[in-house]
Amino acid sequence: MDRTIRAGTFLLLGLAILLGVWAAVPKPRPADPLPSPTALPSDEDAPPEAFRPASSPSYDPPSSAVALHPKTGRYVAAWMPTDWDTADARASFEANLDILDEVSPIWYEMRRDGTLTVLGGARDETLLQMAHEADILVLPCLTNGFDPDRTGYTLGNPERRSKFVQRILDEVEEYGYDGIDIDFEAVPAEERDEFTAFIRELAAGLHEKGRLLSVAIHARTGEKGGAPGAQAQDWAALGQSVDRFRIMTYDYHWRGGGPGPIAPIYWVQEVVEYARTQVDPAKIELGIPFYGYDWVGDTGSGVRWSGIQELLDTYRPKVNLMEWDGNGEVAESWFTYRNRDGLHTVWFASRRSLEAKLELLVRYDLAGIAIWRLGGEDPAYWETIRKILARDPYEVQRSVLRYLPEP
Secondary structure, eight states: OOOHHHHHHHHHHHHHHHHHHHHSSSSOOOOOOOOOOOOOOOOOOOOTTTOOOOOOOOOOOOOTTOOOSSSSSSSEEEEESSSSSHHHHHHEEEEEEETTTEEEEEEEEEEESEEEOOTTTOOOOOHHHHHTTOOOEEEEEEETOOOOOOSSSHHSEEEEEEHHHHHHHHHHHHHHHHHEEEOOOSSSGGGGOOOOOOOHHHHHHHHHHOOOEEEEOOOOSSOOOOOGGGOOOOOHHHHHHHHHHHHHEEOOSTHHHHHOOOHHHHHHHHHHHHHHHHGGGEEEEEEEEEEEEEEEEEEEEEOHHHHHHHHHHHOOOOOOEEETTTTEEEEEEEEEEEEEETEEEEEEHHHHHHHHHHHHHHHHTOEEEEEEOSSSSSSSSHHHHHHHHHHOOHHOOOHHHTTTTOO
């Protein structure tokens, strides 16, 4: 009997290995049935619900269409500026078409009256076509301008809120987007119920049209605390409505405070552990910072990877890697230099920091990562993402494990 069980176990393990190999082999892609330059991709593999992008009246997607996401073991999403730092952001996007699953170009702002400001570079048909040809979902980012005074007038009134939702739905439909990304920050805590109602109504409208909704979430480690705006976000309620729950696990130390690590691993882990008690892990995308900060005293400014390299070349400082501190693992680098403005302290994420975050992603079985932002990063970050996520056969593991006997 034991011999039979062992044989069956080995057989199933062999099947798992074969399936893993099969998943790693590139599959032929079906011919794109749409001649339109804004063709939409096929079904997205997003268990337990799969959403098919809405189609034009003349297009009926073929039944043979295959699921295209995620391209690796986890989703790779990124925000993308298009009216600032445009050239570098676009270059980063084009260099990583093979691994990106979702891009959120920063295209819209909410006005106080519930209308939309269309930002520079928005509605770019060329970008949309390039993304869809590379099987990348386009979820443009809509912000509130990070202004706490913009949301209450519209979201607090059911009629105005519904009109605002309809404007978003019309924009998504007219320009062939795969959904929308909501990044409303610094929303007053007393507007918590109104924000939840807005997300629910928007999610219902998008899902009816086969579109997706992602939302940017302030990081916190419990029900209380977090950055201004965190208390306006009801994690459990929002998690039930949205498709992507993008937690902004960065700015632990920020430009308005004193210097220190931007996303220490011990803090990111605490955020993840709390998030898993509130939201389905299959929806959670872990925020990844592709930037650093340069502080003079308690005032900091953002710095890109190229800027960090210029500082290193100019001042030749000693670069320190803080692996651990009294709170736990940190895995970030820092250095100091002095100029006429005084003593500067620079913190930035090294490749080791990115590796540690991706290890958390896999350990806690989250959906993927959401990168802030394209265009300012060390190109070596992408090598790390490819290396770790490509060897993480997430979907295959989940499909096979249910057939294996209990240990």
